[in-house]
Amino acid sequence: MNFDGFDLNLLVAFNALMLERNVTKAAAIAGVSQPAMSAALSRLRRVFNDPLFIRSAEGLLPTAKAQEIAVPVAEALGQVRNLMNPTHIFDPVTQARSFTLGLTEYPLHVLLPSLTQKLALLAPNCSIHVRYFTDRDETVPLLDAGKIDIAIGVPPTKAENRILSHPLLTDDFVTMIGRHHDVAEKGIDLKSFVAMRHILVSPEGNHYGLVDQKLREHNLVRDIGLTLPTMFSVPALLPGTDFIATVLSRVATHTANQTLINVFTPPIELPTITFHLLWHRRTQENPAHQWLRQVINDVAAACQT
Incomplete structure (x- = not known):
């Protein structure tokens, strides 16, 4: 794809790098070779006049510029995918997906056992990875970085418009x-x-x-x-x-x-303490994520009664 001299495939590469924070893994999900992904990163750096990703012991860390454009890029790609494949749905029975949940202690004990049982029945080919965190303000950077797909916990102290949420479970x-x-x-x-x-x-x-x-x-x-x-x-x-x-x-x-x-x-x-389901705006329209959020909602509703 080409738009006024800009190769739109670079946005696919950027999104993959933002999600994986690793050139090899990003190349795999983008369907290109590692050298091609490295070349795409070099071109992206020239286009945006910014390093975009800095190497570290934890992988590629996004710069402020990368974080600034991450949500618009993801949303734009999502709209293009919906345009090209408007009937795309997620079939949990046949499709294999891996989800990473960010959980604090309370949902880990209260929701995860029932959620695991329900997912085993509804989505036998899906796998769940749990990342435990304690600080409510870790939610935003974890979702920004794509290290978790969904978080369940007390909302962060500062609201961010790119982080969506709704109440899930209350307790006294x-x-x-x-x-x-x-x-x-x-x-x-x-x-x-x-x-x-x-x-x-x-x-x-x-x-x-x-x-x-x-x-x-x-x-x-x-x-x-x-x-x-x-x-x-x-x-x-x-x-x-x-x-x-x-x-x-x-x-x-x-x-x-x-x-x-x-x-x-x-x-x-x-x-009363309210625990929220939180997710990143870039996954708002993703069918698999929409399905998972609904399953979590159903499990939480059963726990609340």
């Missing part, structure tokens, strides 16, 4: 304590709550959390005796100890230790 906080504890049967008020030793869950390694923020509004400070990076490990640590923990309710329902713990409504008001 509960307070848990070992059933052996002397307050396990009678419940707990705010004064007793603050006086007890607490487990704080912080994937980022902080020593201050949402509960502490709310307590500060009442000029209260709790005693934190243990910090953990994961919330689903909490129920196993409560029996036989004096610790108390405030975590999302499905942590309690997804543990084998349910008979060993008691669960209460926290004696302080805490917000």
